[in-house]
Amino acid sequence: EIKEEEVGADLIKPGTPFKQLFGLDDVILDIENKMFTHRPDCFGLLGVAREIAGIQGIPFTSPDWYKTDATIPEATNPTMTISLANELPDQVKRFVLVPMSGVTVKPSPVWLQSFLSRQGVRSINNVVDITNYYMLLTGQPLHAYDYDKLLTLDGSDKAAFVVRNPHTDEKINLLNGKTLTPRPEAIMIASEKTLIGLGGVMGGADSEVDESTKNIVLEAAAFDMYSIRRSAMAHGLFTDAVTRFNKGQSPLQNRAVAAKAVQDLMKLAGGQVAGNIIDQNWLDGAVVERNSLHLPVKITAEFINARLGLTLTDGEIKTLLTNVEFMVSIDGDLLTVTAPFWRTDIEQR
Numbered sequence: 001e002i003k004e005e006e007v008g009a010d011l012i013k014p015g016t017p018f019k020q021l022f023g024l025d026d027v028i029l030d031i032e033n034k035m036f037t038h039r040p041d042c043f044g045l046l047g048v049a050r051e052i053a054g055i056q057g058i059p060f061t062s063p064d065w066y067k068t069d070a071t072i073p074e075a076t077n078p079t080m081t082i083s084l085a086n087e088l089p090d091q092v093k094r095f096v097l098v099p100m101s102g103v104t105v106k107p108s109p110v111w112l113q114s115f116l117s118r119q120g121v122r123s124i125n126n127v128v129d130i131t132n133y134y135m136l137l138t139g140q141p142l143h144a145y146d147y148d149k150l151l152t153l154d155g156s157d158k159a160a161f162v163v164r165n166p167h168t169d170e171k172i173n174l175l176n177g178k179t180l181t182p183r184p185e186a187i188m189i190a191s192e193k194t195l196i197g198l199g200g201v202m203g204g205a206d207s208e209v210d211e212s213t214k215n216i217v218l219e220a221a222a223f224d225m226y227s228i229r230r231s232a233m234a235h236g237l238f239t240d241a242v243t244r245f246n247k248g249q250s251p252l253q254n255r256a257v258a259a260k261a262v263q264d265l266m267k268l269a270g271g272q273v274a275g276n277i278i279d280q281n282w283l284d285g286a287v288v289e290r291n292s293l294h295l296p297v298k299i300t301a302e303f304i305n306a307r308l309g310l311t312l313t314d315g316e317i318k319t320l321l322t323n324v325e326f327m328v329s330i331d332g333d334l335l336t337v338t339a340p341f342w343r344t345d346i347e348q349r
Contacts, residue, residue, distance in 0.1 A: 022114040040247035041342045044139030054324040062325060066138070068252050068291055068341050070259035072098060073266075073273045080147055080275035081158035082217055089282035091187055091224035092163050092199065094251035096258045098218045099147060099159070100265060101274035103127060105213050108268070121240065126268045127209050127216060130261055132240070140220060140249055140257040141241035145196065145207040147215035153191050153206060159217055160192040161278075163199065170195060173205040176237075183234045187227050189219075200228040200245040201237050216271065220258035222251030250293060252341035255279055294347035296338040 019025045029052070041047035046062065053060035080099035086092055105125045107113070112133060113123040119136050123129055131142035150159040166172075166182040172195035173179050182188060182198060189197035189204075196204040200223035209216060225248040232242045265271045287293055301314050312320075314335060318328040327338040339346035 021110065023111060023118065024114070026118070038247070038345060040139055040244065040249050040344055042139075043244045043247055043249075044135075045137050047139060047342070050324055054320065057320075057323065059323045060325060065260045065263075066253070066256050068256060070256040072255070072259045072262055072277050072279075074277070075099075075273045075275055077272075078275050080215060080217075082147075082275055082278060083158060083160045084278045084280060085160070085162045085164075086280065086282070087162065087164040088187060091227050092221060093283050094222040094254045094281040095161075095163065095278065096220040096254045096280075097161060097278040098258055098262050098273060099215070099275035099277075100218065100262065100271035101147075101215045103214055103216050103265070103269045103271040105209060105211050105269065112268075125209070125211070127213070127265065130264050130268060131218075133264075134257050134261050135240060135244065138253060138257050139244050139247075140253055141200070141244055142257065142261055143197065143203050143219045143241075144209050145203070145217045145219065146209050146213045147217050148213075149207045150191055150196065150217070153196070154193050156192065161217075161219075162190040162192065164188055164190055166195065172196075172198060174198065174202050174237075175205055175208060176202065177205070180235060183231060185227065186231045186234075187223055198231060198235075198237070199223050201231055201235075201242055202239055215274070216265075218258060218261060218265070220254040220261070222249060222254060248344050250342050250344050251281060251283060252287070252291065252293065254281075290338070291341050292339050293341070293344055294339065296336050297346060297348045298334055298336050299348070300333050300335065302333070 036042040042051055050060045079101055082097055082099050084095055084097060086095060105127055108123055108126045108129040112129055116123050116129060116132060121132050127144050131144055135141045147159050154160065165184060166186060166188050171179055171181050187199035188195050189199050196207045223245050225246050228242055229246040232238055301312055301317055304317060305312055314330050317335060318330060321328050321337060325340045329336045
């Protein structure tokens with residue numbers, strides 16, 4: 001997590017050990033990745049830490065900011081206008097957009113560059129690096145658009161976002177320098193007049209954040225994992241975002257990650273929220289109300305032990321699950337287990 005005192009950590013002082021300055025004194029754990037294959041939460045470091053704690057019998061508590069009702073500061077001086085139209089609500093269950101003005105794009109602090117390098121991610125600039133940082137931490141990909149470039153593309157005074165399929169023979173210029181004709185069923189992000197992103201895969205070059213960017217729109221969205229997988233295979237695009245979205249990230253975490261990224265864009269890039277915040281979701285109301293994607297699971301210790309070959313008591317099962325932030329109640333020999341909002345894989349059929 002980015003801390004206040006770390007913002008100036010790139011001011012190198014004589015005598016500072018090299019490994020300390022660049023964060024090269026990590027403890028490295030070598031973990032068999034089959035454990036993570038079907039666990040979208042474990043494609044973020046936060047999820048891995050939680051899982052390791054659970055395996056060790058240690059209670060884990062998520063950071064205070066990682067919560068579904070996270071607050072995003074409202075604009076005190078609104079100067080930017082954005083809109084959203086979602087034509088694919090069955091495939092895009094949630095879309096969060098935050099406009100920010102007064103951004104200064106520059107190199108990231110040394111500690112952030114070092115962190116990304118250790119994860120195999122190239123540092124680009126402070127804005128893009130923050131989006132990548134929170135993707136690596138939580139498993140939730142983020143994307144930042146240059147607001148003024150969007151206005152120029154449409155010749156408009158607002159940035160319009162449209163989630164849709166591509167039109168016949170429509171093309172997009174991607175961040176990797178390639179021009180692509182998307183497959184007809186691809187989830188696309190468009191402005192009013194042109195494509196600006198292959199949703200969940202890669203952003204478009206025409207709205208890229210660069211050194212001249214002053215105003216941005218931050219996106220945190222949830223995309224259908226099967227559509228993302230098919231688009232990645234069809235176009236040979238295997239990005240860090242694809243790696244996470246094709247595991248099925250929880251739409252219930254979008255606001256939490258966006259809110260934290262906004263906070264740190266304010267710290268490291270000097271930006272301020274400067275317009276209407278959009279947080280639209282097309283989830284079932286019951287999902288939002290219970291703060292969990294699936295209904296609680298009702299189960300017995302006998303059922304669990306018969307399959308695992310163990311002799312766990314009700315209390316031991318409750319402890320194991322609450323250690324990794326599940327909610328568990330016991331009534332007689334029945335355990336009622338409610339999964340936390342980031343778990344997509346806990347349901348009873």
